[in-house]
Amino acid sequence: MTAVQTAAGVRAGRLDPVEVTRAALARISQRDQDLGAFVAVRADRAIAEAEVLTAHPRLGELALAGVPVAxxxxxxxxxxxxxxxxxxxxxxxxxxxxxVVRRLRAAGAIIVGTTAVPELxxxxxxxxxxxxxxxPWNTKRTPGGSSGGAAAAVASGQIDVAHGNDGLGSIRIPAADCGLFGFKPGRGVVPSEMGGNGWFGMSENGxxxxxxxxxxxxxxxxxxxxxxxLAGLSSDPGPLGIVVAENFPLAVGKTDKHWAQAQGSCSSLLAGLGHRVxxxxxxxPANPAPLLTRWMAGAAADADDLAAAGGDLDKLQRRSKVHTSLGRTVTRFDLVDDKQVEKIERKVLAYLDRNKADLILTPALAASPPSAKRWSARGWAANMWVNVNYAPFCGLFNVLGWPAMSVPFGVHPVSRTPLAVQIAGRPGSEAVLLPLAAQIEAARPWQRVAPGY
Structure with a gap:
């Protein structure tokens, strides 16, 4: 069942939250050994929380009643x-x-475990x-990052929904890699509270x-x-202007033809649904500094928080030591400049106005996910190269603080992993993006979990 169906069943008394939780834990035990999605599974605590939930005086009013969440x-x-x-x-x-954890629990969700992330x-x-x-679609490939464990857990059907967060695409990238719907809300819609400085406001929970x-x-x-x-239950966003951006974000590189074709097919679908495209x-931005400086200096602030909480920075991976060291240099010379972001936003707003558009459609990724291997043992340059070249489309909307989503749209014939498109909108457009995604889902349904699960 979906999370919506599970919650409805628990609220109505048709489903026992303890049994729902036990079933999720059984799937985790059966399926995660080869995937490594979970860092920790809260089996006993989750069951205890579900048992307490059965006696909740307002169980019939809880939005996520009995839904297992990671x-x-x-x-x-x-x-x-x-x-x-x-x-x-x-x-x-x-x-x-x-x-976020307090709100999920107050709504009746059962926290079954924590999911894997790359360092910091x-x-x-x-x-x-x-x-x-x-x-789960191809175990020789990564599920992406940084919400990679969350995506692997959901795409393998261990749970129906998971918490993630997104500082430079960390929800949308793994969602695209694993055939899921992933949503990064705009700045301030969900409390961030990410430690450090939240990568200077780029990081959002979703x-x-x-x-x-x-x-x-x-x-x-x-x-x-x-x-x-309610917006996610509607599949009628009304007619929208959706500008199709086919150009590559970087001075060098290009989009894999199958990812470009997914964008083209989606734009045709949207036109057929009555939208102007x-x-x-x-x-x-021709200058990547607004993105790179925030990424580096934000990571350095996270490392400083880690040390203040009793961590040992000598144990950081070598790629992370280089990245945070560069971030401290950025901070020392005060290279994070909000005026650069204001200039970028003015240009993108003018672009939308010029094209009489509400939203922007891009490929979600430039290429299918890289190999699943110990990237943590590789150097900084190798990691930067693979990160930037396969996932260059997301970061702009983190810098701007705008909402953006990854919507599944086919399967790559070579990697056998999903394809997806990214759709982003102006601040406050969450309630426009969600019905549009539901409309795409209704018109072109995607496979909910990976083959074999």
Whole structure:
């Protein structure tokens, strides 16, 4: 069942939350050994929480009643260890819950475990010294990052929905890699509270799910905005202007033809659904400094937080040491400049106005996911090369703080992993994007979980 169906069944008394939780834990036990999606499974605690939920006086009113949910291993859960994918972090249990965790629990969700991330959430592949997390569609490939464990858990049907967060595509990249619907809300819609400085406002919490309605439900609870759940149930966004940006974001490189074809097929579908779809090159910033400086200096701030919490920075991976060292240089010379972002935003807003458009359509990725291997043992340059070249489309909307989503759209014939498109909109357009995604889902349904699951 979907999360929407599970919650409805528990609210109505047709489903027992304890049995729902036991079933999810059984799937995790059966399926995760070869995938490495979970860092920790809260089996006994999750069952105990489900047992308490059965006696909740307002069980029939809880939006996520009895729904098993996983939390990405970079926000705190009281009593649990938060590793953030690193040997350098303290192993002391967390003392409090993140606001997102509190909201999910208050809505009746059952936290079944924490999911894998690359070190400090910095990279678009997910592995560490002990575990390489794998893509359920093709286990020779990565599920992406940094919400790679969350995506692998949902795409393999271990759970229906998972928490993720996105600083440079960390929800949308793994969603695209694993055939899921992933949504990064705009700045401030969901409490960030990510530690450090939240990569200077680029990082947002959001959902990964197999259906738009499930993602919208989870997002509505995270945001404390019930109307977003209703938006995900609607498949009639009304006629929209959606400008199709086919140009490549970087000075060098190109989009794999199958990813470009997915964008083209989606634009044709949208035109057939009554939307206006002009084509025009998106004014990506010629200077990547606004993105790179925030990525580096934000990671350095995260490392400083880690040290302040009792971590050992000597244990950071060598790629991360280089990245955070560069970030400290950025900070020392005060190279993070908000005026650069304001200039980029003015250009993108003018682009939308010029094309009389509400939204922007791009490929979600430039290429299929890289190999699943120990990228954590490779150097900084190798990691930067693979990250930037296969996932260059997402970062602009983190810098701007605009909402953006990854929508499944086919399967790559060579990698046998999903294809996807990215659709982004102006600030406040979450309630426009969700019905549009539901309309695409209804017109061109995608396979909810990977073959064999």
């Amino acid at each position: 939390i990405k291993d970079n926000i705190p859960i009281a009593g649990e260890i938060m590793t953030i994918g690193s040997q350098a972090t303290s192993r002391a249990p967390q003392l409090g819950n993140h606001t 959430g910095m990279w678009a592949t997910t592995d560490n010294q002990k575990t390489v997390t794998r893509n 959902p990964l799910a197999t259906t738009v309605a499930d993602a919208a439900l989870l997002l509505s609870v995270m945001a404390d905005a019930p109307d977003l759940a 002009p084509h025009a090159n998106l004014p990506y």
